[in-house]
Amino acid sequence: MRKKENQRIALTKRLLKESLLQLMPDKSIQNITVSELCQAAQINRSTFYNHYGCPADVLAEIENGVIDDLNEIWKEEGSRKNWTLDKRVEALCTYLQENRSLSKLLLRDSDTNSGFATLLLHAAHVQATYEQTLSYIKDQDNKRLMITFLINGAYHMIRQWLLEDIPKTPKEMGQLIYLAATQGWEKTY
Incomplete structure (x- = not known):
């Protein structure tokens, strides 16, 4: 029963x-x-x-399901050594592209304080990825500020890519975000 x-x-x-x-x-x-x-x-x-x-509770459950799916992907892939930022972003973009209609609904709000954006941007694996990528920066305040900038920038790049159907592959998006995260920062800090 x-x-x-x-x-x-x-x-x-x-x-x-x-x-x-x-x-x-x-x-x-x-x-x-x-x-x-x-x-x-x-x-x-x-x-x-x-x-x-309320209906927002249903949406929250959908959003949490997506984050759970992404956490599983990162957990599986993250066990590999040298899983760099570009590969992580590629995995994220692949998932979002495979679930395009749902992703577009969840990412249509440009406010990074919205429910799904907050879940995605503050996920431990996202923070850890940027922490690893910017490990050469010794000043912790500078590192935190750059991580905030890069995470929000990556979110909006991915959002624009999906919503505007920009013809780039997930691999190209991973490479582009990696380039944005690393190009020139090393020389400055």
């Missing part, structure tokens, strides 16, 4: 996530009501409230 119940919950959540993603191209998350989400998913409101408080 328990397994059937878990399958029912999983199906309900999947229907809600799919329905939310269908509504999001036309409306911001703040303008999607519980009623219209439930209508699109063909479930009743009480079922919705058994699992979520």
Whole structure:
């Protein structure tokens, strides 16, 4: 009985996530009501409230799922030695490109304080990658400032690449961001 119940919950959540993603191209998350989400998913409101408080909670679960996927990729690939910034960015861009429609929805907000951007930019593997890339910088304040600059810049480069369908491969994006992160900094600091 328990397994059937878990399958029912999983199906309900999947229907809600799919329905939310269908509504999001036309409306911001703040303008999607519980009623219209439930209508699109063909479930009743009480079922919705058994699992979520508002449509933003459904979106947060989707975003966390993407971050979990990316963490798995970085965990697998990160065990290899010499996994440089360009390879890490390439892996990120490959994932985002393979999940293009979802990625475009999650990255459409240019505010780096938005939910998904915050999750992505503050992920431990992102910080560690830039920490490793800029390891030659001894002044910790300078390093922190540069990491902030590079992470936000990389986010906006990737966002623009996806949203504007710029014809670059994930490998080219990795190389471009690596170049931006390393070109000239060594001589300055």
